[in-house]
Amino acid sequence: MSELYIGLMSGTSLDGVDGVLVDFSDSKCLVRQHWSAPLATELRAELLALNTAGADELHRAALAANALVRTYADTVQALLADSGVVASAVRAIGAHGQTVRHRPQAFDGTGYTLQLNNPALLAELTGITVVADFRSRDVAAGGQGAPLVPAFHQHVFAQPQATMLVLNIGGISNLSVLGAKDDAQGQVLGFDCGPGNALMDYWCQRHTGQPFDRDGAWAATGTLLPALLAQCLAEPYLHQPPPKSTGRDLFNPHWLHAQLDTHGNAAPQDIQATLTELTASACASSVSSYGKKSKNLAVCGGGAFNQHLMHRLQALLPTVAVQPSDAYGLPAQQVEAAAFAWLARQTLCGAPGNLQSVTGAQGARVLGAIYPA
The missing domain is CATH 3.30.420.40 (ATPase, nucleotide binding domain)
Known part of the structure; x- marks a missing residue:
């Protein structure tokens, strides 16, 4: 079974998307390819604006998620082209999405965390299984959902x-x-x-x-x-x-x-x-x-x-x-994207991705939702 995974990360800085193709053979973490893509100016502005309440948020958030995922898909295609790896050789993509709200334990005792993403669209555009929504299970288990x-x-x-x-x-x-x-x-x-x-x-x-x-x-x-x-x-x-x-x-x-x-x-x-x-x-x-x-x-x-x-x-x-x-051994710009490739692997292996000592969750949990290719 393939041990190649792709990790995608667009962080709170909103400076762009980092993607890595990682080989986890022998339980090691070898980054075989790295690609960075800037966010379009309009998309960056919209993602930043969606961090606070505004008019027509649901509609705007859905369209912003679609636009972000198209940047994700372009990043995946660049990784595959530069590495010479075909999509069918990649077991899964770990796609974190863009955090626009993070309020664990707030309001009702559970709170929520919200990452804009459309993993179903990403699976359609790439033909690769996608794992996403990593934080929600930890929050549901009483944790902070972060950091993962x-x-x-x-x-x-x-x-x-x-x-x-x-x-x-x-x-x-x-x-x-x-x-x-x-x-x-x-x-x-x-x-x-x-x-x-x-x-x-x-x-x-x-x-x-x-x-x-x-x-x-x-x-x-x-x-x-x-x-x-x-x-x-x-x-x-x-x-x-x-x-x-x-x-x-x-x-x-x-x-x-x-x-x-x-x-x-x-x-x-x-x-x-x-x-x-x-x-x-x-x-x-x-x-x-x-x-x-x-x-x-x-x-x-x-x-x-x-x-x-x-x-x-x-x-x-x-x-x-x-x-x-x-x-x-792991360049500074690649670490977070590689982390979400690893978290995707944990999900498909049925292994926990959180640590109770970190997030305060009730226990270890398998994180993420799977969108098959």
């Missing part, structure tokens, strides 16, 4: 005799604390630290017209605003114990402008510098609180390419080696 990547991080990055840390910095940042493989008590912990790139990207787009602060160069020209940083770090979410997860439902422009109400005269580059420090500080605080046993931190996601942010992380964690995940 720590189980995959354990599979790929865990070390035999040392605790390992993996920090994913997408729109939101999340930390995985991976106990040593040889330690019978070695447990996996994971949670969302707080904002990642989402606030920085928004502020950069607003003031420079660029979708993100390349290399953190603009932030590096600014001066830190200590009072604003302290105000942002007082956000209650940042002080909650795990299990916990968050998203644009909290860390969005409305939240940011509420913090800025008393800092209206600050220079935009100073605010960018402070937002970068907010992300670095929230991540470093999480490491200091829950990852004390580790000396190694692998960083993945778009934040790994922000040199100023990486420099600030290293400065705040002087006893920890802060490196992109490339140093541990």
